[in-house]
Amino acid sequence: MQHLKVFVKQDCQKCPAAKEVAGRFPETEIYDIEQPDGLAEAAYYSVLCTPSIVVVDEGGSEVHAWRCAVPSPKDVSDFIN
Numbered sequence: 001m002q003h004l005k006v007f008v009k010q011d012c013q014k015c016p017a018a019k020e021v022a023g024r025f026p027e028t029e030i031y032d033i034e035q036p037d038g039l040a041e042a043a044y045y046s047v048l049c050t051p052s053i054v055v056v057d058e059g060g061s062e063v064h065a066w067r068c069a070v071p072s073p074k075d076v077s078d079f080i081n
Contacts, residue, residue, distance in 0.1 A: 001027065001056075001057075001058055002027075002054060002055050002056065002057055002058075002063055002080050003025075003026075003027030003028065003029070003056060003080075004022050004025055004028040004029065004054070004076070005011045005028075005029050005031060005045065005052055005053070005054045005056060006018055006028060006029065006030045006034065006043065006052070006053050006055070007031050007032070007033050007041070007042050007045075007047045007050055007051065007052040007053075008030060008031070008032060008050050008051050009032060009033050009034050009050045010032070010034060012050040012051060014025050014031065014050075014051050014069075014070050015050055015051045016052075016072045017051070018044075018051030018052075018053060018070045019051075020049060021047060021053070021070060021071060021072070021073050021076060022053055022076070024076075025030065025076060025077075025080055026047075028047060029059060033047070033050060038067075045065070047065075047067060048067070048070040049067060050068070051068075051069070051070055052065065052066065052067045052068065052069075053065065053069040053070075054078065055064065055076070055079045056081065063079055064079045
């Protein structure tokens with residue numbers, strides 16, 4: 001089953017909207033890229049800006065991503081089983 005990894009930071013103006021979209025889906029993890037664990041996860045998925053939402057499969061492989069953007073809930077649901 002796919003799940004979401006959402007990358008945000010404190011002073012990001014679009015990050016609350018990204019969290020709102022991601023919050024509609026179960027299995028969502030939020031990472032603050034200003035924290036060591038969030039930065040490490042962001043580096044692993046080549047996230048260089050916020051907000052970013054990455055859809056990953058059960059093995060942790062990237063299925064799809066929106067980097068530096070806030071997708072619509074419908075766009076996200078197209079990639080979540």
